[in-house]
Amino acid sequence: MEPLRIHQGIVCPINRANIDTDQIIPKQFLKRIERSGFGQFLFYNWRFDDEGNPNPDFPLNQPQYKGASILVAGENFGCGSSREHAPWAVQDFGFRVIIAPSFADIFKNNTVKNGILAIQATEEQVQTIMKKAETEGYTLTINLEDQIVYDSEGFKFTFDIAPYPKEMLLNGWDEIGVTLKYEEKIAQYEQSKQLVHTK
Amino acid sequence: MERPKNIIQKIWEQHVVHREEGKPDLLYIDLHLVHEVTSPQAFEGLRMNGRKVRRPDLTFATMDHNVPTRQRLVIEDPISKKQIDTLQQNCEEFGIPLAHIHHPDNGIVHVIGPELGLTQPGKTIVCGDSHTSTHGAFGALAFGIGTSEVEHVLATQTLWQAPPKTMNVKVKGKLGKGVTAKDLILAIIGKFGVKFGTGYIIEYTGEAIREMSMDERMTVCNMSIEGGARAGLISPDETTFEYLRGRKHVPQGKAFEEAVTRWKSLATDEGAEYDAVVEIDATEVEPQVTWGTNPGMCIPISANVPNPEDADKANDREEIKRALEYMGLEAGQPISSVKIDHVFIGSCTNSRLSDLRKAAEIIRGKKVHPSVKAIVVPGSFSVKMAAEKEGLDKVFTDAGFEWRNAGCSMCLGMNDDLIPSGERCASTSNRNFEGRQGKGARTHLVSPEMAAAAAIAGHFVDVRTFSAQEVG
Known part of the structure; x- marks a missing residue:
């Protein structure tokens, strides 16, 4: 996983609340057995019409948001299914940061595992960004170490993130590798318990 | 004296393998359920790093999401077939027990876990599926995880998890006749919204919950x-143990x-506290129908579809407007006037034997409305067999339902x-998101009884007065 320390990028707004994982990546694209290649299907039913032509009204199709790497959206982003295909699609499309007033729990967990920073901002901050992002090429900078978001016009805010996901993102660690260092404790735990076998 | 604890705190504390400042807890996982859609990349990750499955004997796999329900063993879609075959290969390679499509234990992962007795009080249970919360009914701490976490559990049998906030959803009083568990949970989500539980683990308590099967x-x-x-989750009791x-x-x-004695000690202590408490009066709950594009957008069968103009906030107005447009509904129209084209009785929410029995009671001796296509999909092979033994399949097919295989x-x-x-579909499932049942499809979530009644009437109808009505 690629470490994320300071990220600068163009902001793409999707001004909707409760964007669920069925919208982020519809089920017909969950059948692949690979981790890569999901970006082409991101927001598929919103991005394309029934004939597969791009919908010109959808922000991801608008030239001014080409190359955007910061997604800003309404509250409860990523609600619904646990499918990690959703953050895989977000990341594969080129997004590294998502800013929203709130995120669904499972989705938020999944972002960290994929090197995506999910920033919880206030409703007001999100609306300010939505407005500013109407200007072509609007760019934000995120400094994860200092937990700040800012632009070149003096707009700036700090955000909260728990120490553990912060450390994972900053270092781009393989979490399993970290956990396996506790192998002995896991084994001790197993010896102390009665576990019900599935076989 | 030790401080009283709720069941969530008790199970959590029993499973902490390692705790240190600035880190989430390292939590042991007692049961890992696996299905074909969210696991292939996890197994691939293990292979790439030369890792093994730590506890195949605490892992159990099934095939459910992709499984055809007409001709069960003929999977025409080559990509679906590949996912099914990949799970079989992975289970063989890593030594994981699998309820293959051919196996009598096969079915929806959240139906077979309890059926096989794998789901037990006090366990930590995970699965790469958000409806893993189902297993909480037994007093287990059960939650959905993503594929990276699936890989993590396969490799280590643990997860790093920050201790959750706990919430008590208190259900006061009893549900009325014809009002179901499905109506209650829809009414809870309708009342408190689709994100009231974010960051929490819920314990449901109260008389109506205790009385439930x-x-x-x-x-x-x-x-x-x-x-x-x-x-x-729900604290276990005699109903749990008898099941x-x-x-x-x-x-x-x-x-x-001995296990029962252990399980009994899990129940929430008298005087235990929660980080949040909400209440709902069961006696006021009516049969529910969702009208919009998330499960919180639901109303009682006696109500009218909301008008965006009545919403206080501009964002809500926009959301209601968009939902009405997608659903093809008029603001203010009675929900009972909405005609349906399809009925689906099934899913991990409502596909168990008692669901099918209740739906069958409604339709016995009646005919599905000529403009409606209706299907029943039992939750597991075992549910299907049991239903057929009672002749429920005949009740459904006589009425004009299709009787399908599990999935x-x-x-x-x-x-x-x-x-x-x-x-438009009256569906006993759990999500009415845009495109959930097909691009452009319009889903209304209801109980099995309400779905069955709608199948006969051709539109939504109050199941409490339905049998007395002239049907046509």
Whole structure:
């Protein structure tokens, strides 16, 4: 996983609340057995019409948001299914940061595992960004170490993130590798318990 | 004296392998359920890093999402087939027990876990599926995880998890006649919204919950995630123990009685506190129908579809407007006037034997409305067999329903069971998101009884007065 320390990028707004994982990546694209290649299907039913032509009204199709790497959206982003295909699609499309007033729990967990920073901002901050992002090429900078978001016009805010996901993102660690260092404790735990076998 | 604890805190504390400042807890996982859609990349990750499955004997796999429900063993979609075959290969390679499509234990992962007695009070249970919350009905701490976490559990049998905030959803009083567990959970989500449970684990308490069968408790816990809570559970009691007694993976004889003593001690202590408490009056709950594009957008059968102009906030107005447009509904129209094209009885929310029995009672001797296509998809092979033994299949097919094989089916349409664009379905499943049952498909969530009644009437109808009505 690629470490994320300071990220600068163009902001793409999707001004909707409760964007669920069925919208982020519809089920017909969950059948692949690979981790890569999901970006082409991101927001598929919103991005394309029934004939597969791009919908010109959808922000991801608008030239001014080409190359955007910061997604800003309404509250409860990523609600619904646990499918990690959703953050895989977000990341594969080129997004590294998502800013929203709130995120669904499972989705938020999944972002960290994929090197995506999910920033919880206030409703007001999100609306300010939505407005500013109407200007072509609007760019934000995120400094994860200092937990700040800012632009070149003096707009700036700090955000909260728990120490553990912060450390994972900053270092781009393989979490399993970290956990396996506790192998002995896991084994001790197993010896102390009665576990019900599935076989 | 030790401080009183709720069941969530008790189970959590029993599973902490390692705790240190600035880190989440390293939590042990007792049971890892696996299905074909969210696991292939996890197994691939293990292979790439030369890692093994730490505890195949605490892991159990099934095939459900992609499984065809007409001709079970003929998977026409080559990509679906590849996912099914890949799971079989992975289970063989890593030594994981698998309920293959051919196996009598096969079915929807959240139906077979309890059926086989793998789901037990006090366990930590995970699965790469958000409806893992279902298993909470047994007093287990059960939640959905992503594929990276699936890989992590396969490799280490643990997860790093920050201790959750706990919430008590208190259900006061009893549900009225004809009002079901499904109506209760929809009413809870309707009242408190689709994110009231975000960051929390819920314990459901109260008289209405205590009176429920295990099947009904599973329906309630199943939809915790639709209210934002990753897990929702119910303290175990005699109903729980009676359900489990004699099941395949449950201890037998004296060992069972010992297990029951352990399980009883899990129940929330008198005076235990929660980070949040909300209340709902069961006596006021009516049969529910969703009108919009998330499960919180639901109303009683006696109500009218909302008008965006009545919303206080501009954002809400926009959201209601967009939902009405997608659903093809008029603001203010009675929900009972809405005609349907399809009925789906199935899914991990409502596909158990008692669900099918209740739906069958409604339709016995009646005919599905000529403009409606109706299907029943039992939750597991075992539910299907049991239903056929009672002749329920005959009740459904005589009425004009299709009687299918077990699987997730039309809940999410990963197999070929899809609703065409613009058509409307009364569905016993859990999500009415845009496109959930097919691009452009319009989903209304209801109880099995309400779905059955709608199938006969051709539109939504109050099941409490339905049998007395002239049907045509």
